[in-house]
Amino acid sequence: MRIAVLADIHGNLDALEAVIADLKLEAPDLVVNLGDCVSGPLDPGLTAERLIDLGWPTVRGNHDRYIAGQPREAMGSYETDAIDRLAPAHLDWLRALPQLATPLDGVLMCHATPACDETYLAESVGPHAVVLASDAEIAEHLGAGTPALVLCGHSHVPRLVRLAGGRTVFNPGAVGLQAYDDVTPWPHVIETGSPHARYGVIDAVAGGWRFSHRQVDYDWDAAARKAAAAGRSDWAVALRTGFAERQAP
Template sequence: MLVHQHLRLDVCALRQEHVAWLAAQPATLLYCDEVFLCHAAPDDDAAFWLEQIMEDGTSRPSNLVSIEARVAGIDASLILCGHSHLPRIVRLSDSRLVVNPGSVGLPGCRISTPKRYHVETGTPDAGYAIAERRLGRWSATFRYVPYDPTRMAALARDGGRPDWASAIATGWVD
């Protein structure tokens, strides 16, 4: 599992045993034979899957052909992923559902390696998705919950990430 270390660890951040626990988790997991979980793409823990990064550093949705190419051999009817921090739902041609719930606490960021890019959702609200199965078919709904991001934005700023501080406070990367 990929563990990002963009912020300095301090008393409010994850302790080393938490980082070690996260690093020890499998890169993918099949839950109850029908829900497949991965951080980024099923075959690459650091790849953009539902989006692609353009030359100017912006993102745009990936096409269905490239998305489906990465689910070969996965029989799960619901596939949950993340990494891009952008909420997205994709219905595959065989009716399976891929869901990226977005981000609870970092609705945008600017990254410079391995390629410079930025993403932003436009809201500081905590985002998540609710997936439910009805009549044998999965659906998902995005939810956004307002919260006071002041403390987390200050932590990002103090950790040397003013771009994260901006995204946490506003949903936009300055």
């Protein structure tokens, strides 16, 4: 059994198509999507259409929830950049996505943590830095009774963490956006340092799983031009470099 794991596409159809092409080489038995599918200034409607047609098991991300359920005046910029290019059928699809899914026995899909789609599972944000969360912090976020393997996204940071009790957390990184800044719970910046689209591959092996992170070339300059044309210089820099705008080399 081979599982491909995608997350945080954020309407970046160019990156998604490059990952789909790469998947043909990896030949997974199952592809799963951990949410935050369409929000952002790139190609939200076309991305929604592509994902609906693909029919992959998908869970709801926090931005999926915002864009499908909030009034416009309550939306953030990721949602207002996208909402006018989404059809009612796209919003219906987002609303129907579950918060959690179990694609296989012993495997749980969530966007962020099992209980909350806005909380990093494997990262701890303080007033001065974002660091890998402790074993105890991650276990607390997971709660009791979660399966041995938890697939999560949200932070856009590729991670593989094995807890003392044997549970494993796998974050494939983001398909569509490699840097951003946020203000919750403290102002912080997330950066992967390169513009490549990212996803993960998990293989069943004797006694467990084997994990790999994939980094895929695509035309990130074209994606950056779309962001710039939409007035989003922050996205343009992040897409082109993998660094946040204020820290771009």
